[in-house]
Amino acid sequence: MSHQIAVVGSSNTDMIIQSARIPRPGETILGGEFTMAAGGKGANQAVGAARAGGQVTFIARVGDDLFGKQAIEGFRGDGINVDHVTRDTGAPSGVALIVVAADGENSIVVASGANGRLSPADVKKARDAIASAAVLLCQLETPIETVQAAVETASAAGVRVILNPAPARTLDDGLLKHVSVITPNETEAELLTGVKVVDDAGAARAAAHLRNRGVEIALITLGARGTFVCADGISEIVPGFKVEPVDTTAAGDVFNGALAVALAEGKPLRDAVRFANAAGALSVTKLGAQPSAPKRAEIEALLAGK
Numbered sequence: 001m002s003h004q005i006a007v008v009g010s011s012n013t014d015m016i017i018q019s020a021r022i023p024r025p026g027e028t029i030l031g032g033e034f035t036m037a038a039g040g041k042g043a044n045q046a047v048g049a050a051r052a053g054g055q056v057t058f059i060a061r062v063g064d065d066l067f068g069k070q071a072i073e074g075f076r077g078d079g080i081n082v083d084h085v086t087r088d089t090g091a092p093s094g095v096a097l098i099v100v101a102a103d104g105e106n107s108i109v110v111a112s113g114a115n116g117r118l119s120p121a122d123v124k125k126a127r128d129a130i131a132s133a134a135v136l137l138c139q140l141e142t143p144i145e146t147v148q149a150a151v152e153t154a155s156a157a158g159v160r161v162i163l164n165p166a167p168a169r170t171l172d173d174g175l176l177k178h179v180s181v182i183t184p185n186e187t188e189a190e191l192l193t194g195v196k197v198v199d200d201a202g203a204a205r206a207a208a209h210l211r212n213r214g215v216e217i218a219l220i221t222l223g224a225r226g227t228f229v230c231a232d233g234i235s236e237i238v239p240g241f242k243v244e245p246v247d248t249t250a251a252g253d254v255f256n257g258a259l260a261v262a263l264a265e266g267k268p269l270r271d272a273v274r275f276a277n278a279a280g281a282l283s284v285t286k287l288g289a290q291p292s293a294p295k296r297a298e299i300e301a302l303l304a305g306k
């Protein structure tokens, strides 16, 4: 079985300001330090997967500008195949403005730029990379028709699809039927299912709803508490790891990248989720999206209790 992972998704440059708290609408506050870092859900997940030990091909669009060039250099540095990262002369690279509060909470606005032009034709060009992968990993920060084309391509080739349904939105059953594993957080699960996820019973109901709509495995991420796992014969929480949070940006992305690696390697579901929980926990101990994605050795050390 191939251990290759294809990631279809967004790449952004994140502009991060650390602040005592998130400003209210209409309010201006003085923040602290400014940092620029590579981000975007697709790119974060690609980097998360590569550092966790996966052989990753990333399918994306960046602008023909300095941010796009830097992003591609970063992917290469992590050993990611960038043959299908297109430099688009018609739109700037994606940018995200992020405020990180002292308690680790964040608030984000994204200007999609070139990400909004990632098309079904781009997916078609990358068909061989998707069809030869063990796992396709997608999110919702690129056009939905592109996500649909990617999941159909993977599903037709018998490739397992992990969909991280973020940012939150509703989805058709026509897309969900191609998804093997869905990984919403509590907010996303609520928007997708209409079920309030305020306790374990709510998580169980939302997960069961997603399985009834054709998804094989529903994993609802619960922040520090870990992940609710719902699959054939399994309905339980796989607990998270205790860490001191610094910045929760990209915890979900790092979780998904690591999950893709563990599933591509054929780890049993609970072990795969534990591996992903460990990666997610390590990511919240560092500032920034891609800078916070841990290496395989760090994940294994946490799993071993070191």
Ligand code: ADP
Pocket (backbone or CB within 6 Å): 166, 185, 186, 220, 221, 222, 223, 224, 225, 226, 227, 240, 241, 242, 243, 245, 248, 249, 250, 251, 252, 253, 255, 276, 277, 278, 280, 281, 282, 284
């Ligand atoms: P998102 O970042 O998409 O909102 P979550 O906050 O649920 O997603 O985080 C995804 C995963 O990352 C969780 O399931 C958990 O494994 C890990 N994680 C997130 N926050 C923490 C934390 N404070 N402590 C330990 N692990 C965390």
